[in-house]
Amino acid sequence: MKVSYFPGCTLKTKAVKLDEYARRCAEVLGVTLEEIENWQCCGGVFTTSKDEVATKLSSVRVLKAAQDKEQVLVTVCSACHNVVKQTNHQVQTDKEFADKVNRYMAAEGGYDGTTKVYHYLELLRDVVGFDKIKEKVVKPLNGEKIAVYYGCLLLRPGTVMKMDDPENPKIIEDLIRALGGEPVIYNKRNECCGGYVTMENPAFAEKKSQSITENAKSFGASRMITACPLCKYNLEKHEEELPVVYFTELLAEALGVKEDADESAE
Amino acid sequence: MSQQNNNLKEELIRISGVNPKKCMRCGKCSATCPAYEEMEYHPHEFVVMVENGNIEPLLNTESLYRCLTCFACVERCPRGVEPAKLVEAVRLVATRRQGANHMKADDVPAKLDEDLPQQAIVSAFRKYTK
Numbered sequence: 001m002k003v004s005y006f007p008g009c010t011l012k013t014k015a016v017k018l019d020e021y022a023r024r025c026a027e028v029l030g031v032t033l034e035e036i037e038n039w040q041c042c043g044g045v046f047t048t049s050k051d052e053v054a055t056k057l058s059s060v061r062v063l064k065a066a067q068d069k070e071q072v073l074v075t076v077c078s079a080c081h082n083v084v085k086q087t088n089h090q091v092q093t094d095k096e097f098a099d100k101v102n103r104y105m106a107a108e109g110g111y112d113g114t115t116k117v118y119h120y121l122e123l124l125r126d127v128v129g130f131d132k133i134k135e136k137v138v139k140p141l142n143g144e145k146i147a148v149y150y151g152c153l154l155l156r157p158g159t160v161m162k163m164d165d166p167e168n169p170k171i172i173e174d175l176i177r178a179l180g181g182e183p184v185i186y187n188k189r190n191e192c193c194g195g196y197v198t199m200e201n202p203a204f205a206e207k208k209s210q211s212i213t214e215n216a217k218s219f220g221a222s223r224m225i226t227a228c229p230l231c232k233y234n235l236e237k238h239e240e241e242l243p244v245v246y247f248t249e250l251l252a253e254a255l256g257v258k259e260d261a262d263e264s265a266e
Numbered sequence: 267m268s269q270q271n272n273n274l275k276e277e278l279i280r281i282s283g284v285n286p287k288k289c290m291r292c293g294k295c296s297a298t299c300p301a302y303e304e305m306e307y308h309p310h311e312f313v314v315m316v317e318n319g320n321i322e323p324l325l326n327t328e329s330l331y332r333c334l335t336c337f338a339c340v341e342r343c344p345r346g347v348e349p350a351k352l353v354e355a356v357r358l359v360a361t362r363r364q365g366a367n368h369m370k371a372d373d374v375p376a377k378l379d380e381d382l383p384q385q386a387i388v389s390a391f392r393k394y395t396k
Contacts, residue, residue, distance in 0.1 A: 008385075009385065009388065014381065014382070015383060043388055043392045044385050044388040045335055047354065047358075047392065048283075048335075048350065048355075049281045049282060049351075049355055049358055050281050051280075052358070055392065079389065152338065156340065156341045157337050157340050157341060157348075191300060191336075192300045192336035194300075195334045196386050197301075199369070199377055199387070201304070201332070204301075229383040229385050230383050233386065237381075
């Protein structure tokens with residue numbers, strides 16, 4: 001199966017491995033991520049205001065590229081996913097916004113909001129299936145206690161993202177179980193790490209992130225996983241005991257493709 | 267309410283899509299806000315002050331740049347008021363004023379470290395500048 005893929009800016013630079021693991025694992029599971037041509041950065045955060053149009057066009061173009069290929073659109077980065085999915089929702093539900101967007105898009109053909117957007121995790125759950133993943137595991141996690149960090153962007157706003165219950169999610173925990181690990185359920189797994197505020201108030205981001213890693217450690221976690229490069233940066237910046245890795249790294253380990261992926265990412 | 271404040275209030279309601287009159291003053295938005303301790307005005311105060319047309323203090327508060335857009339208040343508001351969208355609208359009205367960018371490109375190099383993801387920079391620009 002082939003799907004359209006939007007990696008986003010950070011997966012081409014500081015988070016190359018998040019991308020490489022995702023591609024390798026998808027191949028093992030029978031899915032090819034076809035990168036959209038000439039994509040542009042999503043902007044990192046969705047602007048909720050109804051009169052912000054031009055800043056959302058990069059997301060609309062990505063959605064349209066997938067529509068033209070009649071494929072679903074897959075994202076890996078939490079931030080890209082949030083921006084693209086919220087933009088799609090705005091095209092679908094706000095007629096005035098959709099009209100304005102399509103005036104910008106007139107020269108390249110309009111976009112009608114019909115592209116389906118999956119986060120990579122949803123691709124694993126809803127298209128591949130965790131049962132099939134379990135069958136493909138060659139190096140199970142042997143009961144390792146993994147703290148899943150969702151953060152804010154994957155889940156909220158729940159009415160738009162619709163990935164899982166925003167207050168009691170289980171999608172990544174179910175993935176961990178399929179890989180042979182033991183998910184650690186802790187209080188702060190869907191609280192914010194401090195996000196972009198780290199740019200101007202690093203002490204505040206540090207406080208937010210440390211309360212999350214301390215909370216996870218108190219429940220016995222030996223590793224933490226996330227889908228977001230900025231969460232990873234904030235969480236591990238001042239954390240010495242608890243390694244924070246991408247969820248795709250854990251998947252690559254279990255599927256036995258991590259070393260190959262590491263080599264090509266270097 | 268002065269005409270100017272009324273105009274500002276109407277603009278904020280229009281671009282945010284938020285109806286502050288739906289608020290029942292329970293304070294859950296502020297109680298769940300991860301940036302609460304960093305803020306001069308909190309999410310529930312944004313809602314009340316916009317409704318009352320007391321908007322100038324909001325345009326000038328650093329609280330605008332402490333909101334993480336984590337949507338906790340949007341998710342947990344029992345009345346569907348969506349305070350973060352109102353905070354965002356006030357922030358845009360503030361940063362759209364000439365020369366009012368909260369972060370300058372020249373400030374960025376000093377903030378970089380080896381691991382800082384590009385995502386942090388583009389997000390901060392999107393939130394702090396116009």
